[in-house]
Amino acid sequence: MLYVIGIGPGSRELMTQEAIxxxxxxxxIVGYKTYLAIVADMIGDKPTISNGMRGEIERCEKAIDEAEKGQDVAIISSGDAGIYGMAGLILELVDKRDSDIKVKIIPGVTASIAAAAQLGAPLMNDFCHISLSDHMTPWDVIQxxxxAAAKSDFVICLYNPRSRERPTLLREALNIITKYKSEDTVVGIGKDVARENEIEKITTIKDLDETEINMTxxxxxxxxxxxxSHGxxxxPRGYEKRL
Incomplete structure (x- = not known):
């Protein structure tokens, strides 16, 4: 069996029992080295396979190799494995190999949900996820x-918003959004959610400090x-119409 596991945003409390x-x-156990460190105490002396950023294909190939040997293998992603995680890549590679191994996708709490819970209730109506990383998706497609999301007035959860390599993409995204939304639109920021240095902040598009934003x-x-209101x-979901 190959388990594709979402371990949540970083704390044991937000990891599902099924994942544990x-x-x-x-x-x-296979995973990006930073994620393996999060669950190191759960792994014990089991063999692990890890590498660094952008080694996703190699990691998934090795996980499938081990599963094809008849072992039970876990490949882990932060958050949910099916939201910018390893679930899709694993299934694509298994399909490409025409492998007969069994794959079980185990969901996890993704960053937007964990951050939303700390910030209040920002996702009570229609919302979408958009990653600003242009490593996999061309920037013109992301734009x-x-x-489209801003024009339709979705609540928009921006993943991978700003890095040293891409310091301007968040501002470019906000410039698109303010074609349709007021600069006074409320914005919630969740940084290092469910980790030791967790920060939550509520601001507006106009007052957002981009220097506080990074890849976590x-x-x-x-x-x-x-x-x-009150921090x-x-x-609103629309219940006020029925009150």
């Missing part, structure tokens, strides 16, 4: 998606109804 059980069952940050841009970010 699968790691316990697995004979070999089109941001434009999730940026949640509200819709036109989203507001802040909580709230997107």
């Amino acid at each position: 059980d699968a790691i316990d069952k697995a004979q070999v 089109d998606r941001i434009d 940050t999730i940026v949640i841009v509200g819709n036109k109804h989203t507001y802040e 909580k970010m709230i997107t």
Whole structure:
């Protein structure tokens, strides 16, 4: 069995019991070295396979190799394995090999959900996820998606918002968004969610400080109804019409 596991954003409290059980069952653990460190105490002396950033294909290939030997293997992703994680790549590679190994996808708590819970209730109406990383998706395609989401007034969760390699993409994304949304639109920031140095902040598009944003940050841009009250970010669901 090959378990594809989402271990959540970083704390044991936000890891599902199914994920914990699968790691316990697995004979070999595969993952990005930073994620293996998060669950090191759960792995014990089990053999591990790891590498650095952008080694996803190699990691997945090795996980499949081990599973084809008849071992129970766990490959881990942060958050949810099916949201910018390893689930899709594993299934694509298994399909390409025409392998008969069994694959079980185990969901996890993704960053937007974990951040939203700390910020209040920003995702109570329609929302979308958009990654600003252009390593896999051309920037012009990402721009089109941001434009469509902003025009439709979705709450927008921005993943991979800003890095040393891409310091301007968040500002470019916000410039697209403000074609349709006010600069006073409420924005929630979750940084290092569920980790030791966790930071939550509620601001607006106009007052957002880009220097506070990095690759471990999730940026949640509200819709036109989203507001802040008593330190909580709230997107109404529409119940007020029935009260």
